[in-house]
Amino acid sequence: xxxxxPVLSVxxxxxxxxxxxxxxxxTEYVKAIDDVSFDIMPGETVGLVGESGCxxxxxxRTIIRIYEPGEGEIIYKNTDIAHLTNxxxxxxxxxxxxxxxxxxxxxxxxxxxxxxxxEPMEIYKLYSKKERDEKVSSLLEMVGLKPDHAxxxxxxxxxxxxxxxxxxxxxxxxxxxxxxxxxxxxxxxxIQAQIINLLEKIQDEKKLSYLFIAHDLTMVRHIxxxxxxxxxxxxxxxxxxxxxxxxxxxxxxxxxISAAPIPDPVLSRKQQRIRLEGEVPSPIHTPSGCPFCLxxxxxxxxxxxxxxxxxxxxxxxxxxxxxx
Numbered sequence: 001x002x003x004x005x006p007v008l009s010v011x012x013x014x015x016x017x018x019x020x021x022x023x024x025x026x027t028e029y030v031k032a033i034d035d036v037s038f039d040i041m042p043g044e045t046v047g048l049v050g051e052s053g054c055x056x057x058x059x060x061r062t063i064i065r066i067y068e069p070g071e072g073e074i075i076y077k078n079t080d081i082a083h084l085t086n087x088x089x090x091x092x093x094x095x096x097x098x099x100x101x102x103x104x105x106x107x108x109x110x111x112x113x114x115x116x117x118x119e120p121m122e123i124y125k126l127y128s129k130k131e132r133d134e135k136v137s138s139l140l141e142m143v144g145l146k147p148d149h150a151x152x153x154x155x156x157x158x159x160x161x162x163x164x165x166x167x168x169x170x171x172x173x174x175x176x177x178x179x180x181x182x183x184x185x186x187x188x189x190x191i192q193a194q195i196i197n198l199l200e201k202i203q204d205e206k207k208l209s210y211l212f213i214a215h216d217l218t219m220v221r222h223i224x225x226x227x228x229x230x231x232x233x234x235x236x237x238x239x240x241x242x243x244x245x246x247x248x249x250x251x252x253x254x255x256x257i258s259a260a261p262i263p264d265p266v267l268s269r270k271q272q273r274i275r276l277e278g279e280v281p282s283p284i285h286t287p288s289g290c291p292f293c294l295x296x297x298x299x300x301x302x303x304x305x306x307x308x309x310x311x312x313x314x315x316x317x318x319x320x321x322x323x324x
């Protein structure tokens with residue numbers, strides 16, 4: 001039986017932004033992504049979690065080439081797209097799409113819903129006018145909206161409906177890989193589950209692969225097959241969703257999961273929370289060793305000297321000296 005190949009492989013990816021240029025050529029950089037590697041298989045959802053500012057959205061935008069990568073490889077279906085020219089990259093952009101965080105800012109208020117959804121098809125010169133209209137109606141039905149919504153403008157819809165429009169636009173070019181950049185964080189809690197269920201339904205129907213970014217660990221656990229945990233631009237743990245949630249290996253993952261709210265008040269009172277000391281270091285002046293060493297309750301002398309080698313523990317990858 002032929003082994004499945006990843007839809008996307010990220011290898012040693014780095015993205016630094018210039019923070020400050022000094023005299024005599026010295027330059028300070030924000031290390032937004034620092035040596036990140038992982039795979040996404042066909043039909044699989046990889047969830048990405050971590051504190052605000054840890055590099056999740058930068059990673060997403062770098063993978064899809066909104067930001068230009070610094071070093072490393074982004075292998076999409078056996079082709080390294082990390083440093084392709086814009087002209088060559090165009091052939092891949094219709095296969096890789098993105099659902100943005102804010103449904104209020106990501107839709108052009110001057111266009112009707114029909115024009116918003118049809119715009120990608122027009123850019124790629126796909127279908128006739130009649131076929132586009134039929135495709136728009138089909139996509140609206142797929143995301144739970146009515147065909148007569150096509151003639152309306154974004155301001156006439158609620159946040160959840162706008163996000164459905166954004167999802168329909170994302171599907172217009174029939175992609176096989178979609179980045180969901182916190183697609184539910186701007187929505188009411190009552191609507192979030194509906195959008196998650198919609199994304200799962202579409203994934204099952206179209207066999208899509210997702211990179212799903214969120215703060216809500218419970219939601220990420222629900223939708224993801226695998227989970228990656230980011231801290232200060234580094235991927236500190238990666239593995240099967242249930243394994244990462246039930247048996248977190250990295251001290252930072254353990255702290256994150258211990259802080260997740262539990263709806264049962266009795267269980268919540270029994271839960272032991274891990275309190276981290278100090279603040280997240282500056283991404284400009286990162287620690288010389290493990291990025292988490294200044295806040296880690298289990299730090300060792302070697303943690304502040306060299307970054308730990310990534311260990312593989314029963315299929316879970318973890319960057320921590322405890323396992324080296």
